[in-house]
Amino acid sequence: MSEQPNHFSLLIGQIWSAYKKQFTRIEVPAKTDLLKEGETAQKMFFIETGSVRVWHNHNGRDITCQFFFENNMVSSIESFKKDIVSPITIQTIEACVIWWIDKREMKKIIEEMKEVPQLRDMLVDALFERTFDYIKHFTTYILNTPEQRYLQVLRDRPELVQRIPQHYIASYLGITSVHLSRIKNKLAKGK
């Protein structure tokens, strides 16, 4: 979840520098679906520039679950790993430069990595890291109010508030855009 340098970004850097040739570069406009809900993930994407969101159609409501920026890889991870249909859509927010790789190629890379002790440890550590991030993320939904969650995002991921339309952030925070607007208004007055 976090954008700080960690095992996950190290791992991506490693993959990216060693296997770049196996990726294909594309340029896509804003609001392009890289993977649609209901399809099975056949690719994994590396974002060179731009922003991407992962969202889920919940009873006709568009709920944003995650945001991704430069130098990150994104896929419907469970669909990718288990060959099941994706519960989520992956969509660009801004125009993007994306590099994609075929699922089979990527799985080969992962198998190769498992044979190299250093990379294998990096993989395991990265998975731990991801798990920690998710624990933290969902914990804030129990512990904190929407206002506190917004302040947390403001503090920990300011690029998000700067680059992402507010209604996506609202659904990411689990509230309506009307309510987020109220929170912002209240915070502005308080200052």
Add this chain to the structure above:
Amino acid sequence: MSEQPNHFSLLIGQIWSAYKKQFTRIEVPAKTDLLKEGETAQKMFFIETGSVRVWHNHNGRDITCQFFFENNMVSSIESFKKDIVSPITIQTIEACVIWWIDKREMKKIIEEMKEVPQLRDMLVDALFERTFDYIKHFTTYILNTPEQRYLQVLRDRPELVQRIPQHYIASYLGITSVHLSRIKNKLAKGK
């Protein structure tokens, strides 16, 4: 998160059957702290019988984050792995039979496992599985109302509603016990 058989429970079964001799058996009454918030985890616990919860003190409020039952291992995983102080308390709910293992021993086991391809894959798969579970869990906090989350728990983890005091479940669902009581009342009338 889930209690269904998966890579994680297979992994635990594997560890448990192969390394049981290195664990120490203890019997503890209900409401025993196995690890206190602020301490650094020195042990990992295997639950033979009984139930355990993980909770966090949030501004004086007791917030339950997770429940564990028989045949599961529990630790403050981030504290365990990174030697940082634990943000959570691990406490028995019912009287338990617990087997604990020292952190150093457990880390040796994990290193040994990494050398055995089959176990190593199981470890990686288990971490993926955990990550998926967490994604699912925190997703429901964005997607679902407290009532829907309660119905989900009723359906997916009925043992939880049967064995765990209601106010723990309420804080696990992110609501007050008063509100959970209202939900139950409403559901009872609806039927």
Add this chain to the structure above:
DNA sequence: GACCGACGATAACATTTGTTATCAAATTAT
């Protein structure tokens, strides 16, 4: 058996959050 603490239900009231609608500003397409 009496007492005590933990647990759960309920009521009355306060606060938070959602819903719907309208408008203005900003952005994009033609």
Add this chain to the structure above:
DNA sequence: ATAATTTGATAACAAATGTTATCGTCGGTC
């Protein structure tokens, strides 16, 4: 440049959820 679309603010009202307090039940303890 103009029109269309997207985005964000706001208001009025409805629904959901929290807060505090009271009460009854149940299980253990002395």
